[in-house]
Amino acid sequence: MNKKLISFILTGFLVFSSSINIFGNSIINQKESEINLSKGVKYKNIYTFTEDGIQNVNLVVIDLNDPNVKLDILFNKDGFTKRQKVSDMVKNEDNVLAAINGDFFSMSNPSFSLGPIVKDGKVLSNPHYEVNKYASFLKDIDNNIFLTYLKPDVSISNTTTNNTINIAAINKPSQYFANIVVYTNEYIKNSPGANDTYYDLCEVVVEDNVVKEVRYGQPSIPIPENGYIIVAGGNNGLVLRDNFNVGDEIKINSTFNLDYNNIDLALGGGSLILKDGEIYPPTQKVKGKSQRSAVGITPDNKLILFTVDGRLSNVIGMDENDVAHYMKSLGCKDAMLFDGGGSTELIVKNDIVNTLVGGKERPIVNSLAIKNIGEKGDFSNIEAYLDKNFGYVGDEFKINIGTFDSDYNPINIPIDDINFDISGIEGSFDKNVFIPTSGGKGTITVSYEGEKVSIPIDIVEKQNTDSNLVENLPEDGFNIAFLGDMSIKNNRLLDKLIHVKYKKELEKNSDTVVFIGNLNSNFESNLNKTKSSFKKSYSSNIVDNNLIISLDSSNGGFYKIKGQWDFLKNSLDTSLDNIFIVLNSKDSLKLKDEIETFKKTLYEKGFEKNIYVIYKGNEFSQIVEGNVRYISIPDYKNVYKDDFLNDYKYLLINIKDDEIKYTYKNILDK
Numbered sequence: 046m047n048k049k050l051i052s053f054i055l056t057g058f059l060v061f062s063s064s065i066n067i068f069g070n071s072i073i074n075q076k077e078s079e080i081n082l083s084k085g086v087k088y089k090n091i092y093t094f095t096e097d098g099i100q101n102v103n104l105v106v107i108d109l110n111d112p113n114v115k116l117d118i119l120f121n122k123d124g125f126t127k128r129q130k131v132s133d134m135v136k137n138e139d140n141v142l143a144a145i146n147g148d149f150f151s152m153s154n155p156s157f158s159l160g161p162i163v164k165d166g167k168v169l170s171n172p173h174y175e176v177n178k179y180a181s182f183l184k185d186i187d188n189n190i191f192l193t194y195l196k197p198d199v200s201i202s203n204t205t206t207n208n209t210i211n212i213a214a215i216n217k218p219s220q221y222f223a224n225i226v227v228y229t230n231e232y233i234k235n236s237p238g239a240n241d242t243y244y245d246l247c248e249v250v251v252e253d254n255v256v257k258e259v260r261y262g263q264p265s266i267p268i269p270e271n272g273y274i275i276v277a278g279g280n281n282g283l284v285l286r287d288n289f290n291v292g293d294e295i296k297i298n299s300t301f302n303l304d305y306n307n308i309d310l311a312l313g314g315g316s317l318i319l320k321d322g323e324i325y326p327p328t329q330k331v332k333g334k335s336q337r338s339a340v341g342i343t344p345d346n347k348l349i350l351f352t353v354d355g356r357l358s359n360v361i362g363m364d365e366n367d368v369a370h371y372m373k374s375l376g377c378k379d380a381m382l383f384d385g386g387g388s389t390e391l392i393v394k395n396d397i398v399n400t401l402v403g404g405k406e407r408p409i410v411n412s413l414a415i416k417n418i419g420e421k422g423d424f425s426n427i428e429a430y431l432d433k434n435f436g437y438v439g440d441e442f443k444i445n446i447g448t449f450d451s452d453y454n455p456i457n458i459p460i461d462d463i464n465f466d467i468s469g470i471e472g473s474f475d476k477n478v479f480i481p482t483s484g485g486k487g488t489i490t491v492s493y494e495g496e497k498v499s500i501p502i503d504i505v506e507k508q509n510t511d512s513n514l515v516e517n518l519p520e521d522g523f524n525i526a527f528l529g530d531m532s533i534k535n536n537r538l539l540d541k542l543i544h545v546k547y548k549k550e551l552e553k554n555s556d557t558v559v560f561i562g563n564l565n566s567n568f569e570s571n572l573n574k575t576k577s578s579f580k581k582s583y584s585s586n587i588v589d590n591n592l593i594i595s596l597d598s599s600n601g602g603f604y605k606i607k608g609q610w611d612f613l614k615n616s617l618d619t620s621l622d623n624i625f626i627v628l629n630s631k632d633s634l635k636l637k638d639e640i641e642t643f644k645k646t647l648y649e650k651g652f653e654k655n656i657y658v659i660y661k662g663n664e665f666s667q668i669v670e671g672n673v674r675y676i677s678i679p680d681y682k683n684v685y686k687d688d689f690l691n692d693y694k695y696l697l698i699n700i701k702d703d704e705i706k707y708t709y710k711n712i713l714d715k
Contacts, residue, residue, distance in 0.1 A: 071096045073610040074642045080430055080445075082142040083417040084453035085111025088393045094638055096604050098361045102371070103391050103398045105143045105350040105415060109188040113419030113454060116184055116310055116348075118164045119144060120411045124233045125162075125169075125216075126155035128408035131390045132397065140416045142455070145350045146338055146390045147383055148313035149179065150410035155233070157217045158410045160313010161195060161301075168299050169231050171215045172197045173313065178328050180317040180381045182340055182413070183301075184310040190342045192317055192379045194328075195300045201227075201275065205293040210284065212275070215297070222246055222278035225285065227297065230268040237276060238265025247282035249275040249289045256293040261286050273297075312413055314340070315382035318369035322378045327365040329382075334362035336389040336402065340413070341377030349375055350413070352391040352399045359636050360400075384409065394445070422450035424458060429491035429498040431479075435645050437670075438484055438506045444477040444491060458493060466490040470504050484671065505648055508669040515706050522701030523589045525625070526555035526710075527659050529680035531565040540681075543693060543712070548572050550712040554697060557588050561661060561678070562629045579629045583609045585616050591623040591700060592616065598628055601635035603643070617650050623700060624650075628660035631680075647673045655705055657698070665694065665709045676707070689713070 074094040081087055085108035093100040107114055119134040119141075121127050128150065135141050149159045160179050162170035166186075172195035173179040183191040202209045213224035216232035222243055228236065239246040239262045250258040252272035260266070261282070268274050277285050289295070301308045316327040319341065336355035342348055351372065355362025363371065365382065372380035387407045391399050397406070428447035436442060444465065448458040465474045470487035473480050479489060484506025491498045518524070531547070533540040551558055551574055558576040560569060569578060577586050579595035583606065586593045594616050596603055603609045617624065626647075634640045647656050651672035662677030664686075669675075678696050685692045690713050697710040 071607070071611065073604055073639075078430065081428060081447060081449075081453065082394065082415075083111075083113065083419070083449070083455050085109075085114045086142050086415055086417070088143065088398070090398065094604070094642060095361070096607055096610065098359045098604075099354070099636075099638060100361050100363075101354040101400065103352045103393075104375070105145070105391070105393065107348040107350070107415055109190070109346045109348055113417055113452070115416040115418045117414045117416055118147070118162055118169075118310060118312055118411055119414045120162075120231070125231065125410050126157070126233050128156050128410055130406040130408050131392055131412045132395075132406060134412055135392055135395060135414070138414065138416075140418060141392075142394065142415045142417055143350065144392045144412045144414040145340070145352065145383065146388045146409050147411040147413050149315065149384045155218055156410055157232075158313055161311045162216075162313070162411060163301060163308055163311035164231070166307075166309040167229070167231075168297060168301055168311075169216055169229055170313070171199045171217070171299055174214075180314055180328070182312045182314055182381065183305060183308050185305070186307040186309050188346065190346070190348060190379075191305070192320075192340075192342065192381045194317065196304070198298075198300060199227075200298045202296045202298055203288060203293050204296060205290075206288070208288055209298070210288060215299070219277075222276060223281065225275060225277040225281050227273050227275055228268060229273045230270055233268065235265045235267050236274045239263055243278050245282050246276065246278045247285040249285050251275065251295060254294055254296060256289050256291055256295060258291060259286060259289055312383075312411065315384065316365060317379075317381045318365055319372050319377055319380035322373065324366070324369045324373070330365060331385060332364075334364050334367065335386055336399070337363050337365075337368050337385040338383040338389045338391070339368050339372060339380055340383060341372040341375065341380035343376045344378050349377060349380075350391065350415075352389050354400045355389075356386070356402050357400060359638075383413075394447075417454055419452060419454035421454050421456050422452065424448060424456060424494055425451040425496070426453065427463075427491065427493050427496045427498055429489075429500060431489070431500055431502065434501060435503045435641070435648075436481075436505070438481050438504060440481065440504075442479040442481070442502065444479060444489065444500070446477060446491065448493065462493065464490075464492045466492070470502075472504075503645075503648070505644075505671045509667070511667050511669050511674060513674070513706055514667060515708055518697060518699040518706055518708055519701055522699045522704075523591075524555045524557075525588065525591070525593075525698045525700070526551050526558045527561065527627070527678055527696040527698070528558065529561050529661055529678050529683075531560070531568045531681045533565065534682060544568055546693075546712045547695070550710065551695070554710060559588075559593060559625075559627065561627050561659065562631075562680075565681075579627050581629065582606070583612050585612075587621070589700070590621055591625060592619050592621045593625045593627060595627045595629050597630055598632050598634055599630035601632055602639050603634070604636070604639055613646075617646070617654075619654075621654075622703070623655045623705065624657070625698075626656065626658045628658065631661040633660075644670065644673075657705075657707075659696065665696070 076092045087106045089104040091102040121129040158170045161172045174197045177194045215227045248260045252269040316329040339351040426449045432443040470485045471483040481504040484504045489500045560578040648671045656673045658675045666677045694711045698707040
């Protein structure tokens with residue numbers, strides 16, 4: 046592969062540190078990935094897991110100086126009076142690299158955009174009637190971007206008669222047709238037409254800026270593609286009838302041709318949040334932290350599309366001020382919000398990359414699309430990346446492919462023509478989906494016509510059997526006993542007698558005893574043995590050159606206790622070879638992302654350390670994941686399972702030199 050293009054290939058990394066993001070939350074895990082969509086367009090994902098929850102940001106960075114990049118406004122081709130999902134808008138277009146939801150809109154039927162729409166220089170909607178409340182996104186023919194507040198003024202000049210008439214809106218319906226409105230066929234295909242209710246409706250048909258017909262009290266007709274109709278009823282209908290004649294030349298005046306030159310694209314949105322590199326006070330606010338969409342422009346003419354997830358369990362979201370500071374941190378000089386909440390959506394290469402609330406797309410009025418219009422050449426380069434690079438045997442891993450010509454214009458290569466290979470581990474491919482059948486560190490190679498990309502992948506194999514679990518431990522070495530809560534219910538005599546037996550066995554077989562969340566102070570205090578009791582909160586203890594770490598998941602997650610993840614990270618950097626992690630609550634981790642982070646962190650550390658995770662369960666059991674052992678032990682009240690001689694036992698671990706063995710030690714003779 047051309048070395049100059051290597052930098053374009055996916056870069057992904059895992060950061061596990063105590064650094065602070067711009068909102069002051071301690072970072073537990075941060076992953077960033079970047080791929081190319083074309084020479085001038087990149088997609089980035091920044092996933093940040095903090096002590097306050099998850100912040101998932103998606104960005105598309107567009108170099109507007111690239112001649113093969115084009116911005117476009119998408120809407121329902123049957124007329125944007127009918128809202129449509131962004132994914133359906135994209136399906137009906139060619140060469141779309143990415144698309145983001147656009148303007149706020151009326152939920153009425155018919156619907157309409159609150160702000161302006163200009164597509165290919167044609168005005169399809171005027172700015173919002175409230176001045177300085179809703180900002181607008183403008184682009185001129187030289188790819189200069191303006192984020193600003195516009196005046197809503199719209200008028201029609203009859204250049205033949207030198208008359209000018211103010212109108213209420215373009216493609217925004219007027220109730221009862223009381224106001225003068227312009228309709229284009231991008232909004233509705235046919236004029237409203239007069240009926241029994243609106244019998245005095247006047248429609249002026251304009252084509253190529255010339256009046257073709259003045260219709261009063263007549264039925265609906267198709268709206269010309271290269272024109273529009275002017276509609277009103279009542280007194281304003283008479284105004285239209287009396288001021289326009291067939292053959293008159295007319296012109297629509299709007300803020301775009303009055304205040305700006307050569308605007309060929311415009312889209313409405315929410316508040317301006319950044320202006321000339323400074324935070325701009327919001328003029329249109331949506332309370333709370335939520336999912337958001339925004340757009341920003343940098344001094345070197347790079348456009349940035351932005352979404353952040355929100356209104357989901359354990360997901361933080363952002364408010365207007367958060368988004369403003371984030372866009373500023375990206376180097377934007379100006380930025381504004383688009384519609385957010387349930388409308389927030391970003392599509393990259395036909396995939397929705399943000400997380401939709403409720404898992405459903407909301408039909409909306411319009412979206413801003415990024416297209417590649419370069420003339421496609423022959424295949425030259427290939428990129429590939431995984432949707433995840435860590436998982437388990439049997440998981441599915443999707444391989445996303447990008448193929449480009451020598452100018453980095455994207456070209457379509459059938460997936461069946463691309464070759465996939467795996468080394469280091471075993472597995473199978475179903476087109477571009479890899480399913481591993483063995484664990485370890487592997488490499489997926491994706492190739493086509495001599496060009497190839499190698500992608501690392503870590504696969505963990507789970508096993509219920511463990512060679513370190515033995516029936517009898519060595520007679521020498523250091524023994525650590527682990528017990529759960531030894532509390533007795535109802536103060537039963539039988540339980541007291543069994544406790545006596547436990548104490549005798551522990552004093553005979555163990556060098557030290559570790560209690561996990563022990564609540565029976567009497568049992569603990571009467572035990573004549575070195576012991577450690579791990580209850581709530583997090584802590585650590587060194588026992589005979591073995592590190593014992595206690596973690597608290599009582600609130601459903603380590604991250605909910607400030608400083609606990611930093612403590613774990615620092616503890617894992619120990620010079621000691623053996624690490625025993627005790628989970629001192631029966632509550633399990635509730636957040637999937639935290640479980641993955643925890644297990645991946647231990648998996649990677651397990652290549653250099655012996656790691657045992659001991660947690661509270663309902664039985665004695667074990668699972669080996671890579672080189673990490675997860676051992677479940679029950680509290681005393683859950684030990685007995687109707688087999689008196691075999692059920693009463695505890696976990697006993699033997700450390701001898703570099704070897705660790707363990708057993709579930711019975712306290713009663715068989």
